[in-house]
Amino acid sequence: MMKNNIPYPIYFDSISEHLNAFLSEREFSKIVILTDTNTSEKCLPNLSMSIDRIANCDIIEIDAGEASKNIDICTGIWSMMNDFHMDRHSLLVNLGGGMVCDIGGFAASTYMRGISFIHIPTSLLAMVDASIGGKNAVDLNSLKNMIGTFAEPEAVFIAPEFLDTLPERERLSGYAEILKHGLICDAAYWETALGHMGMGNKAMLPIIERSVGIKSRIVAGDPEEAGPRKLLNFGHTVGHAIESFSLSNDANPLLHGEAIAIGMICEAYLSFKKNKLPETQLHRITMTLLDHYPVYAFGEEDFDSLIGLMR
Amino acid sequence: MMKNNIPYPIYFDSISEHLNAFLSEREFSKIVILTDTNTSEKCLPNLSMSIDRIANCDIIEIDAGEASKNIDICTGIWSMMNDFHMDRHSLLVNLGGGMVCDIGGFAASTYMRGISFIHIPTSLLAMVDASIGGKNAVDLNSLKNMIGTFAEPEAVFIAPEFLDTLPERERLSGYAEILKHGLICDAAYWETALGHMGMGNKAMLPIIERSVGIKSRIVAGDPEEAGPRKLLNFGHTVGHAIESFSLSNDANPLLHGEAIAIGMICEAYLSFKKNKLPETQLHRITMTLLDHYPVYAFGEEDFDSLIGLMR
Numbered sequence: 001m002m003k004n005n006i007p008y009p010i011y012f013d014s015i016s017e018h019l020n021a022f023l024s025e026r027e028f029s030k031i032v033i034l035t036d037t038n039t040s041e042k043c044l045p046n047l048s049m050s051i052d053r054i055a056n057c058d059i060i061e062i063d064a065g066e067a068s069k070n071i072d073i074c075t076g077i078w079s080m081m082n083d084f085h086m087d088r089h090s091l092l093v094n095l096g097g098g099m100v101c102d103i104g105g106f107a108a109s110t111y112m113r114g115i116s117f118i119h120i121p122t123s124l125l126a127m128v129d130a131s132i133g134g135k136n137a138v139d140l141n142s143l144k145n146m147i148g149t150f151a152e153p154e155a156v157f158i159a160p161e162f163l164d165t166l167p168e169r170e171r172l173s174g175y176a177e178i179l180k181h182g183l184i185c186d187a188a189y190w191e192t193a194l195g196h197m198g199m200g201n202k203a204m205l206p207i208i209e210r211s212v213g214i215k216s217r218i219v220a221g222d223p224e225e226a227g228p229r230k231l232l233n234f235g236h237t238v239g240h241a242i243e244s245f246s247l248s249n250d251a252n253p254l255l256h257g258e259a260i261a262i263g264m265i266c267e268a269y270l271s272f273k274k275n276k277l278p279e280t281q282l283h284r285i286t287m288t289l290l291d292h293y294p295v296y297a298f299g300e301e302d303f304d305s306l307i308g309l310m311r
Numbered sequence: 312m313m314k315n316n317i318p319y320p321i322y323f324d325s326i327s328e329h330l331n332a333f334l335s336e337r338e339f340s341k342i343v344i345l346t347d348t349n350t351s352e353k354c355l356p357n358l359s360m361s362i363d364r365i366a367n368c369d370i371i372e373i374d375a376g377e378a379s380k381n382i383d384i385c386t387g388i389w390s391m392m393n394d395f396h397m398d399r400h401s402l403l404v405n406l407g408g409g410m411v412c413d414i415g416g417f418a419a420s421t422y423m424r425g426i427s428f429i430h431i432p433t434s435l436l437a438m439v440d441a442s443i444g445g446k447n448a449v450d451l452n453s454l455k456n457m458i459g460t461f462a463e464p465e466a467v468f469i470a471p472e473f474l475d476t477l478p479e480r481e482r483l484s485g486y487a488e489i490l491k492h493g494l495i496c497d498a499a500y501w502e503t504a505l506g507h508m509g510m511g512n513k514a515m516l517p518i519i520e521r522s523v524g525i526k527s528r529i530v531a532g533d534p535e536e537a538g539p540r541k542l543l544n545f546g547h548t549v550g551h552a553i554e555s556f557s558l559s560n561d562a563n564p565l566l567h568g569e570a571i572a573i574g575m576i577c578e579a580y581l582s583f584k585k586n587k588l589p590e591t592q593l594h595r596i597t598m599t600l601l602d603h604y605p606v607y608a609f610g611e612e613d614f615d616s617l618i619g620l621m622r
Contacts, residue, residue, distance in 0.1 A: 071386050078451055078458055085622070110421070113446065113459040114535075135424065140389055147389055148424040149460065224425075311396075 006220045008152050010132070012209060015120070015159035016050035022155055023053050028116065030090040032081060033057045034104040036064040039096040042165040043122045047095070057093070058084045062100075066247060066256070069099045069139050071147065077107040091116045091154070097123035097170075098130030098256065102145070105136030109151035116154050122162040124174025124204070125257055128181070128211040131156045133219040133232075142248045142309070144240045150224050158208060163201035172292060173257030176235075178207060180264060181214045183285065184234050189214070194288065239263025241309035242296065254296060261293035317531045319463050321443070321523060324516065326431070326470035327361035333466055334364050339427065341401040343392065344368045345415040347375040350407040353476040354433045358406070368404070369395045373411075377558060377567070380410045380450050382458065388418040402427045402465070408434035408481075409441030409567065413456070416447030420462030427465045433473040435485025435515070436568055439492070439522040442467045444530040444543075453559045453620075455551045461535050469519060474512040483603060484568030487546075489518060491575060492525045494596065495545050500525070505599065550574025552620035553607065565607060572604035 011018040023031070031053060035044055040061045048055040060080045062068045081092070094104030094117060101119045108117035119131035137148025163171065175197060182190025189210060196207050215232065222229040243259035254262075268285045271277040298306065322329040334342070342364060346355055351372045359366040371391045373379045392403070405415030405428060412430045419428035430442035448459025474482065486508060493501025500521060507518050526543065533540040554570035565573075579596045582588040609617065 071382065075382050075451075082451060082454065082457065110458050110460060112457060113448065113461055137424065140386075140393060143393065146393065146423060147421050149421060150424055 006133075006152070006216045008155055010156045010158065010212060010216070012158050012205065013160065015157050015161075016047070019047075019054070019120075019157055020051055022118070022157075023051070026091075026116075026154075028089060028091040030084065030086050031057050031093060032060060032084050032086055032090065033093045033095055034060045034062070034077065034100055034107070035095045036062050036068065036097075036100050038064040038165075039100065039122050043095055043120075043162050046161075047120070054093070060084075062103075064099075066099055066139075066253070069103050069137075071138055071140070074103055074107050074138050077103065078111055081107065081111050086111065086115065088112050088115055091118065093118055093120060094153075095120045095122065096126070097121065098126045101126050101130045102135075102137050102148075105134075105151060105153065106138055106148055109136055109149045114151060119153050119156045120162075121156070121158060123166055124163060124171050124208075125177060126174075127158050127160075127163075127208050128174060129177040129215065131158075132212055132215045133229075134223060142244045144244050158212070160201050160205050160208065163204060169255065173255035176257030176261045176264070176289075176293065178211045179289070180232075180234055180260065181211045183264065183268075184231050185214060185218075197292070235260045235264035235267055237263065237310055238266040241306050244309045245302065245306055246296065254294070258293050258296075261289045262296055265289055317444075317463070317527045319466055321467045321469065321527070323469050323520060324471065326468050326472075327358070330358075330365070330431075330468055331362055333429070333468075334362070337402075337427075337465075339400060339402040341395065341397050342368050342404060343371060343395050343397055343401065344404045344406055345371045345373070345388065345411055345418070346406045347373050347379065347408075347411050349375040349476075350411065350433050354406060354431075354473050357472075358431070365404070371395075373414075375410075377410055377450075377564070380414050380448075382449055382451070385414055385418050385449050388414065389422055392418065392422050397422065397426065399423050399426055402429065404429055404431060405464075406431045406433065407437070408432065409437045412437050412441045413446075413448050413459075416445075416462060416464065417449055417459055420447055420460040425462060430464050430467045432467070432469060434477055435474060435482050435519075436488060437485075438469050438471075438474075438519050439485060440488040440526065442469075443523055443526045444540075445534060453555045455555050469523070471512050471516050471519065474515060480566065484566035487568030487572045487575070487600075487604065489522045490600070491543075491545055491571065492522045494575065494579075495542050496525060496529075508603070546571045546575035546578055548574065548621055549577040552617050555620045556613065556617055557607070565605070569604050569607075572600045573607055576600055 060077055062073055092104055092108040094101050101121060105117055108115050121127040121131040134150050134152040136151055137145035140146035178193050179190060182193050193207060196203060218229055218232055239260040239262060242262055243254055243256060246254040265286050268277055268282050272279060272282040371388055373384055403415055403419040405412050412432060416428055419426050432438040432442040445461050445463040447462055448456035451457035489504050490501060493504050504518060507514060529540055529543055550571040550573060553573055554565055554567060557565040576597050579588055579593050583590060583593040
């Protein structure tokens with residue numbers, strides 16, 4: 001268990017042991033698992049095999065992909081929670097990437113005005129970002145995270161073995177948030193993180209712990225984003241707009257981290273323009289990100305809609 | 312302003328003075344009013360005449376009636392909030408009865424993960440109940456208040472003159488909650504409240520203040536309903552089920568307070584059966600409530616669905 005400054009435990013590795021202990025300690029009237037079509041196939045069987053209580057749970061499965069993170073799908077989740085007779089003393093287990101953690105946290109924190117939930121993040125992005133910090137949300141049409149709550153999970157369980165189920169593109173997307181953590185508060189960590197990019201998932205544990213530590217520290221000082229937490233938004237004002245734009249325009253839209261990588265380049269450029277970032281650093285950031293992340297092209301005719309999305 | 316134990320002010324009477332002062336003190340980026348088709352006709356013109364800032368606001372109007380308290384209407388409210396460019400520093404003014412306060416509180420407390428809102432309750436029920444205590448919710452299909460948040464308004468403004476706009480049936484419905492306050496914690500107040508039932512709206516102010524005081528005190532000791540706040544649910548387990556049943560079966564469904572009056576009779580009977588309430592008191596409660604509230608008939612074939620709703 002990690003010692004952090006946020007008021008719930010984050011467990012690393014040995015997931016079946018930690019989860020078994022957690023579920024034995026607490027008496028939940030009912031446990032229901034929220035998965036998506038990917039994690040129910042690739043992650044749930046593993047958990048069910050090693051944890052009896054998970055094997056016997058009711059399951060809510062939603063389609064994988066960011067497009068599921070909307071209020072209609074959430075209404076479906078609420079209805080199933082009710083069909084499964086969940087009450088105020090029940091637990092929702094969010095097993096999935098950022099999308100599942102975000103919508104599951106929102107569904108649980110508003111069902112009967114809020115019931116307990118835990119996150120078991122299965123993507124790198126969810127491990128170092130979405131599962132930490134108590135932000136839950138769904139999108140409103142193409143507007144990212146417009147509807148949501150601040151509500152904390154009872155615990156987070158991080159199991160690096162789930163990274164083996166991820167396509168390389170998803171892993172890289174998550175890595176963008178790790179690089180962001182380096183950029184916003186620790187130049188040495190940015191170098192360490194770059195050095196680990198090509199390594200296997202086993203070697204990722206210290207990097208994940210470090211990133212979780214950085215995010216936890218920032219969040220603990222400002223849980224409702226009155227000020228310092230905004231640091232974590234680096235790359236996100238531009239990045240979210242590009243992500244929304246791509247989601248509504250492309251057959252194969254950008255992943256979150258890919259959009260954030262582009263956003264970080266744009267915002268680093270703005271920072272350079274305001275004389276806050278030296279040109280050499282802008283150059284290094286830009287070159288490094290372009291090396292790993294795709295270029296995305298806009299026409300002049302798209303500017304208005306992008307600026308609208310940024311607002 | 313009322314001295315109470317809850318962390319936001321409740322202003323009685325002289326609404327334009329108090330509201331003007333409140334809006335001048337705080338710098339909101341945008342103020343939007345949520346009304347329903349009744350209050351936009353009967354209450355808003357009055358406010359707009361005396362308060363400049365209200366006169367210039369954007370307005371979101373929803374259909375009057377409990378049936379509007381659902382997630383689809385809420386999605387419409389969120390979209391309009393976004394269309395009106397509301398941001399985290401904006402204010403939603405809920406001008407209406409319990410339905411408007413409940414859905415408006417939920418919409419505001421989840422828009423961008425929560426923005427400021429105030430309640431201006433226009434029905435007796437909303438003045439003494441829905442606007443106090445930080446519970447916000449919408450219904451899920453026919454299940455009352457299944458989806459919601461605990462989130463407190465910045466302030467509540469209670470203006471008894473709005474009671475003049477209410478049909479007598481609505482006023483009586485609200486009175487059921489006042490009688491409940493007497494039953495759950497103050498026998499003398501039950502008698503006082505009964506004595507005021509036939510009086511005009513001007514004479515209601517001390518009764519409203521007293522009921523708000525009782526509810527505030529209970530809520531302040533237990534904001535998230537871990538224990539003592541459940542006292543306020545007297546009549547509501549049975550009453551909510553009957554209200555839901557009526558809402559989906561009747562062309563002219565029971566009002567909330569009418570259903571709660573029936574619920575109080577049923578729950579008082581249970582209390583008598585468990586030897587916790589003397590027969591004379593059961594008799595007095597039953598006769599008094601039957602004197603003022605309608606009888607509602609069920610067939611044996613309805614028992615299953617009622618019991619399902621109670622669960």
